[in-house]
Amino acid sequence: MDRKIRQLVQGFRTEDGAGVSLVRVLGNRTVQEFDPILMLDSFDSTSPDDYTAGFPFHPHRGIETISYVYLGHMTHRDSLGNEDTIGDGEVQWMTAGSGIMHEEQLPAAKRLLGVQLWLNLPQKDKMVGPAYHSIKNSEIEEIERDWGKLRLLAGEFEGRKGYMGKYLPLDYYDIHLRPKASAVLNTGKDDSVMLFTLLGDAFIDDELAREKTAVKLTSGDQVRIRATGKKAQVLFISSRALAEPVAWGGPIVMNTKEELNQAFDDLRRGTFLHDRISY
Numbered sequence: 001m002d003r004k005i006r007q008l009v010q011g012f013r014t015e016d017g018a019g020v021s022l023v024r025v026l027g028n029r030t031v032q033e034f035d036p037i038l039m040l041d042s043f044d045s046t047s048p049d050d051y052t053a054g055f056p057f058h059p060h061r062g063i064e065t066i067s068y069v070y071l072g073h074m075t076h077r078d079s080l081g082n083e084d085t086i087g088d089g090e091v092q093w094m095t096a097g098s099g100i101m102h103e104e105q106l107p108a109a110k111r112l113l114g115v116q117l118w119l120n121l122p123q124k125d126k127m128v129g130p131a132y133h134s135i136k137n138s139e140i141e142e143i144e145r146d147w148g149k150l151r152l153l154a155g156e157f158e159g160r161k162g163y164m165g166k167y168l169p170l171d172y173y174d175i176h177l178r179p180k181a182s183a184v185l186n187t188g189k190d191d192s193v194m195l196f197t198l199l200g201d202a203f204i205d206d207e208l209a210r211e212k213t214a215v216k217l218t219s220g221d222q223v224r225i226r227a228t229g230k231k232a233q234v235l236f237i238s239s240r241a242l243a244e245p246v247a248w249g250g251p252i253v254m255n256t257k258e259e260l261n262q263a264f265d266d267l268r269r270g271t272f273l274h275d276r277i278s279y
Contacts (some may be wrong), residue, residue: 003220004205007033010213017055025214033216035241039118042212048108055104060096061263062126062253064119067092072112078102079273082132091135091153099272100130123244123255125167135163147181173236177227186222192241193217200232
């Protein structure tokens, strides 16, 4: 059964960090429908003034942040002592777990293009140890098809395996469609599947989704994606809905208000981090 569009969400321009201009597509209002994806921010600018202020050190707990920088670069530093730069097609995967402090700097480039997702952690894994992993281009398989190509950022595609998350399954593809080309992707019938039109418009089961739109799909075992007369770049994101309560306050996402209050109390008391501080 073909998946169809259940909901289309176009973002709004806002600023975050120290003054980074971005488009916030998913957030507090879309938690239930897009579960387990909590947030999706889109970056697309040819003006360094929009983003070089970056995101100074800030805390996270209870989530994983996954950044895909297709064009440009992002430098990460955190309270575990990690320092790393990704860019031009690479992925940064950070597990906040019980608590981490990190910063993200965005150096000037001809164009910054990418997205950051917040992937919720299951209730039983909210307080796992924090961790950082980068997925470099050498680890990302590019699979050629007659309709274009698919970059396997994480998870599995037709028996091929990329980086595998520890806490929730996540199949994450960057799909490049030639003009007028059509791709059919198989999906687990009950998986939580969404698309994001990163560049160009695309037809999803014959319904048009404009560029920079998050598309939540109905259940089914396949999805049809077709480019218009121009090429399209579409992100495919598939996971498992948690159907758990969400208590969200700024950079922290827990299951109850009490847990959320505890997290902010830990921040005030200096007991937020369970691992060493190296910044």
